[in-house]
Amino acid sequence: MEEELRVGCYICHCGLNIAGVIDVEKVAEATGKLPNVVIARHYVYMCSEPGQELIKKDIKDYNLNRVVVASCSPQMHESTFRSVVEEAGLNRYLFEMANLREQCSWAHANNPVKATEKAKDILRMAVAKVRLLQPLEKREVQVKPATLIVGGGITGIQAALELANRGFSTYLVEKLPYLGGRVAQLNRVILTNERASEILKPMLNALTGNPNIEVFTNTEIEEIGGYIGNFEIKLKIGPRFVNQKCNLCGKCLEVCPVEVPDEFNFGLNNRKAIYIPHSDSVPRIPTIDGANCTRCGECIKVCEQNAISLDSEPQNKNISVGTIILATGYDPYLPQGEYGFGEYEDVITQFQLERMLSNNGPTNGRLVKPSNGKVPRNVVFILCVGSRNPHRQYCSRVCCSVALKNAMLIKKEYPETQVSILYRDIRSFGKGQEELYGEARLAGINFFRYSPDNPPKVSRLDNSQIQVEVYESILGMNIEIPADLLILAEAMTPRKDSAELGSKVGVTRTPDGFFREAHPKLKPLDTNSEGIYLAGAAQFPKDITECIVQTCGAAARASIPMSKGKVDVEPIVASVNEDLCIECGTCQSICPYGAIKKGENGKAQVTEILCKGCGSCAASCPARAITIFHFTDEQILAQSLAALGRGEP
Amino acid sequence: MSYEPRIVGFLCNWCAYSAADLAGMSRISYPPTIRIVRLMCSGRIDPVIIVDTLANGADGVLIAGCLPGDCHYVEGNLNAEVRIKILKNLIAKTGLEPERLRLEWIPASGGTLFAEVVKDFTNQLTSLGPSPLAGENPDKNILELLAVVRDTVADVRLRELVGKKRQITEKGNVYGEVISKEEFEKRLTDYIDDEFDRHKILRMVKERSLSVRELSERLNLSPQRVLRHIAAMRRKNLVAVERIEGVSPLYTALEV
Numbered sequence: 001m002e003e004e005l006r007v008g009c010y011i012c013h014c015g016l017n018i019a020g021v022i023d024v025e026k027v028a029e030a031t032g033k034l035p036n037v038v039i040a041r042h043y044v045y046m047c048s049e050p051g052q053e054l055i056k057k058d059i060k061d062y063n064l065n066r067v068v069v070a071s072c073s074p075q076m077h078e079s080t081f082r083s084v085v086e087e088a089g090l091n092r093y094l095f096e097m098a099n100l101r102e103q104c105s106w107a108h109a110n111n112p113v114k115a116t117e118k119a120k121d122i123l124r125m126a127v128a129k130v131r132l133l134q135p136l137e138k139r140e141v142q143v144k145p146a147t148l149i150v151g152g153g154i155t156g157i158q159a160a161l162e163l164a165n166r167g168f169s170t171y172l173v174e175k176l177p178y179l180g181g182r183v184a185q186l187n188r189v190i191l192t193n194e195r196a197s198e199i200l201k202p203m204l205n206a207l208t209g210n211p212n213i214e215v216f217t218n219t220e221i222e223e224i225g226g227y228i229g230n231f232e233i234k235l236k237i238g239p240r241f242v243n244q245k246c247n248l249c250g251k252c253l254e255v256c257p258v259e260v261p262d263e264f265n266f267g268l269n270n271r272k273a274i275y276i277p278h279s280d281s282v283p284r285i286p287t288i289d290g291a292n293c294t295r296c297g298e299c300i301k302v303c304e305q306n307a308i309s310l311d312s313e314p315q316n317k318n319i320s321v322g323t324i325i326l327a328t329g330y331d332p333y334l335p336q337g338e339y340g341f342g343e344y345e346d347v348i349t350q351f352q353l354e355r356m357l358s359n360n361g362p363t364n365g366r367l368v369k370p371s372n373g374k375v376p377r378n379v380v381f382i383l384c385v386g387s388r389n390p391h392r393q394y395c396s397r398v399c400c401s402v403a404l405k406n407a408m409l410i411k412k413e414y415p416e417t418q419v420s421i422l423y424r425d426i427r428s429f430g431k432g433q434e435e436l437y438g439e440a441r442l443a444g445i446n447f448f449r450y451s452p453d454n455p456p457k458v459s460r461l462d463n464s465q466i467q468v469e470v471y472e473s474i475l476g477m478n479i480e481i482p483a484d485l486l487i488l489a490e491a492m493t494p495r496k497d498s499a500e501l502g503s504k505v506g507v508t509r510t511p512d513g514f515f516r517e518a519h520p521k522l523k524p525l526d527t528n529s530e531g532i533y534l535a536g537a538a539q540f541p542k543d544i545t546e547c548i549v550q551t552c553g554a555a556a557r558a559s560i561p562m563s564k565g566k567v568d569v570e571p572i573v574a575s576v577n578e579d580l581c582i583e584c585g586t587c588q589s590i591c592p593y594g595a596i597k598k599g600e601n602g603k604a605q606v607t608e609i610l611c612k613g614c615g616s617c618a619a620s621c622p623a624r625a626i627t628i629f630h631f632t633d634e635q636i637l638a639q640s641l642a643a644l645g646r647g648e649p
Numbered sequence: 650m651s652y653e654p655r656i657v658g659f660l661c662n663w664c665a666y667s668a669a670d671l672a673g674m675s676r677i678s679y680p681p682t683i684r685i686v687r688l689m690c691s692g693r694i695d696p697v698i699i700v701d702t703l704a705n706g707a708d709g710v711l712i713a714g715c716l717p718g719d720c721h722y723v724e725g726n727l728n729a730e731v732r733i734k735i736l737k738n739l740i741a742k743t744g745l746e747p748e749r750l751r752l753e754w755i756p757a758s759g760g761t762l763f764a765e766v767v768k769d770f771t772n773q774l775t776s777l778g779p780s781p782l783a784g785e786n787p788d789k790n791i792l793e794l795l796a797v798v799r800d801t802v803a804d805v806r807l808r809e810l811v812g813k814k815r816q817i818t819e820k821g822n823v824y825g826e827v828i829s830k831e832e833f834e835k836r837l838t839d840y841i842d843d844e845f846d847r848h849k850i851l852r853m854v855k856e857r858s859l860s861v862r863e864l865s866e867r868l869n870l871s872p873q874r875v876l877r878h879i880a881a882m883r884r885k886n887l888v889a890v891e892r893i894e895g896v897s898p899l900y901t902a903l904e905v
Contacts, residue, residue: 073670073673074687075662075666075667075670099670099685099687101673102669102670102671102672102673102674103669103670103673103685104673104681105673106673106674106676107669107672107673107676107677107678107679107681107764108678108681109676109678110678111678111681114681115681117681118681118684121684122684125684125686503723506723508720508721508722508723509718510719511716511718511719528721528722572689582805584809586808586809586812586813587812589812589813589815589816590728590812590813590815590816592722592723592724592725593723612689612722613689614689614690614692614693614721614722614725615688615689615690615692615693615725616690616692616693616722616724616725616728618693618695619692619693619694619695619696619728619729619732620728620732620808620811620812621808621812622805622806622807622808622809622812623805624695624697624803628689628693631688631689631693633695633697633698636659636686636688636693636694636695636698637698637701637702639686640657640659640686640698640701640702640705640707641701641702641705643655643657643684643686643707644655644657644684644702644705644706644707646705646706647705
């Protein structure tokens with residue numbers, strides 16, 4: 001015989017937050033008359049210790065098997081009360097929360113009568129649902145003590161060190177042939193003015209010396225399957241064409257006839273098809289760019305070590321890990337066609353300037369006009385290029401401070417050169433960064449404020465001099481500035497392949513294209529896919545300090561399930577009635593997580609740990625064969641009918 | 650007593666439901682006309698449940714999900730959008746105002762927006778007047794047609810087509826052809842119109858057997874069109890000839 005339903009309902013006053021508007025006495029009275037409701041009480045604070053004890057005592061005294069608490073939003077206290085009923089011996093899913101505060105008393109404070117009527121309806125809806133709830137069991141899965149870190153920039157490297165030092169096996173995967181990411185391309189960093197390469201070196205040394213870390217460069221993620229605890233990853237390791245026998249003699253680099261723009265230097269110079277990405281490159285052996293190599297074989301002829309083989313193929317390697325950290329970084333915005341970029345040689349981006357000023361850059365650190373190789377006498381920066389506009393509404397966070405740093409480096413090295421910064425707002429916030437602005441002003445750098453409605457105009461005069469015309473909004477006048485070198489502080493944008501990677505791992509992106517965190521305030525390091533964490537500029541523009549902070553946090557988050565060795569799986573998931581399933585595969589095509597697939601018998605099967613319980617499959621199942629536990633069609637309909645005073649109750 | 654509409658709102662936990670919470674936290678008041686059912690995603694809502702809600706006298710139904718591109722579950726909201734659009738077209742055939750069903754995107758930060766949507770929907774429903782299906786004497790005709798809509802949105806073939814719409818128009822069908830959205834919409838609309846008529850016919854011949862001419866008169870459709878439907882339904886073993894009266898065969902529904 002089916003167990004008799006015995007529902008207890010608890011209406012919270014929340015001090016006066018609810019009871020000041022809603023007549024809780026009346027609501028309790030009406031609720032007490034609903035079918036299966038054994039007891040309906042109201043109490044001043046249900047979430048307080050005595051409030052919780054009241055529920056526990058009633059569960060025992062009245063033999064309750066379903067509980068409704070009508071108080072604040074379930075987003076506030078649902079888990080509190082689930083634990084309360086669980087402590088009293090009930091299954092934690094035999095509980096329903098009715099939202100009387102946020103969605104009733106607070107919203108209808110001006111109409112207590114109607115608010116009380118609405119409260120009765122809300123209770124009736126909750127009782128309708130709780131009567132249909134079924135106990136659900138949490139399950140556990142084992143978590144492998146291993147991590148995949150996607151992205152070998154400073155963020156990924158730090159994450160790898162953090163986790164490897166805790167004793168976890170760590171796989172660091174970088175799609176380019178070298179480590180270091182964007183930081184490797186920088187000249188000096190803000191605040192300390194250290195060379196970026198000097199920051200990276202000790203980290204890279206620690207990395208290569210750590211037995212828990214395995215590094216894969218030139219490697220892409222081909223497939224990711226599985227779930228928290230047991231991700232199965234297929235790596236595609238691109239061929240380097242040059243093996244460890246190489247003694248770095250450099251003859252191959254001389255004879256290679258193919259020249260292509262050097263992406264490491266953002267096209268400021270050319271490189272060969274066989275090349276060492278940069279002088280501090282780790283690993284430091286040449287690689288061949290298979291897409292541009294003509295397979296002429298000149299390099300093989302001169303290689304005394306027989307280190308080159310042009311017919312290498314990509315290799316696959318499978319790894320399995322418990323957690324994943326996405327540290328894929330960002331792409332700098334390419335301001336093609338803006339402010340003469342792409343049209344005039346002497347208009348460059350701030351990243352190109354970083355390369356130019358770097359010792360290992362195309363000019364060995366000399367500031368020059370690309371058009372004639374001379375030192376520029378007038379340097380102009382334009383800030384907010386590609387940021388804070390209708391296409392990219394966000395502020396790219398670092399460009400102001402980086403421009404201030406670069407302006408001062410130029411001023412110090414070339415005191416004769418006039419440096420001007422055209423800005424909308426100077427947003428050099430963060431420790432020590434506002435001070436940087438003050439120093440730049442004292443150093444004699446000129447600041448001109450422009451408005452986005454009237455941006456600077458760039459033209460080339462007859463004598464081939466570039467001129468910037470700006471309406472200075474503080475002075476209220478047009479100013480013409482000669483620019484021997486014009487530097488555009490470009491935006492940070494999401495990686496071009498972030499959509500592809502996101503869909504592989506089941507991590508969503510915000511409308512601006514960066515990876516989305518599980519909650520902007522409370523879970524900024526987690527994603528909606530359990531076991532996958534975010535670090536660095538893959539989530540949003542950040543400076544190096546912030547990337548390091550976040551990556552230490554993400555590593556700490558990832559180590560929780562790995563240290564425990566197991567995780568609980570939420571039981572609010574889809575379930576298939578195989579008798580009804582018509583094997584059409586609609587659910588499979590609709591599930592964004594690959595959590596429901598046709599099994600060997602053709603019927604749909606749910607991988608519960610991958611399922612997030614969204615219910616898109618259930619709502620589209622042609623045979624209506626899919627149920628979502630805790631949000632079944634019957635439960636939803638019962639709530640809806642109760643709202644209309646139809647159905648039972 | 651003046652009429653106050655009754656709205657049932659199916660809200661996504663992550664955005665619209667949070668927005669409703671935020672409206673309360675910010676003490677933004679809105680009419681007490683909405684009763685909220687919390688779902689994890691707007692994509693969870695089965696059109697059959699919406700039809701049942703309307704049939705039971707809701708003056709309005711609000712489905713509210715995350716902004717496109719902002720869905721907590723990647724694209725559940727887009728699945729909801731496809732279904733709601735089809736359902737609205739079907740509801741329009743019943744005589745019930747399709748405006749009674751409303752889909753909105755409300756981000757979690759949209760407390761004010763949520764309140765405005767409820768206000769606006771309440772005003773709209775107030776000027777539409779009570780649902781003809783509310784109260785003691787619901788409009789039988791509309792109720793019957795709504796039952797046909799229910800049959801149509803519960804139809805296996807249709808649900809499969811709708812469910813795979815985004816796959817077919819974005820990734821390609823089983824033959825690898827990608828059908829353009831416009832082409833698909835057109836074919837789908839035709840198919841839905843046919844399905845709606847066929848479910849209507851099925852309900853009629855379940856009551857008593859009818860000839861093509863009788864059906865054509867009752868449905869206000871050309872006899873050729875009815876005959877086409879009958880032929881299709883015979884192929885699917887949904888109807889059969891029961892007997893021949895004079896020269897006209899009478900059709901009856903087969904038990905499935």
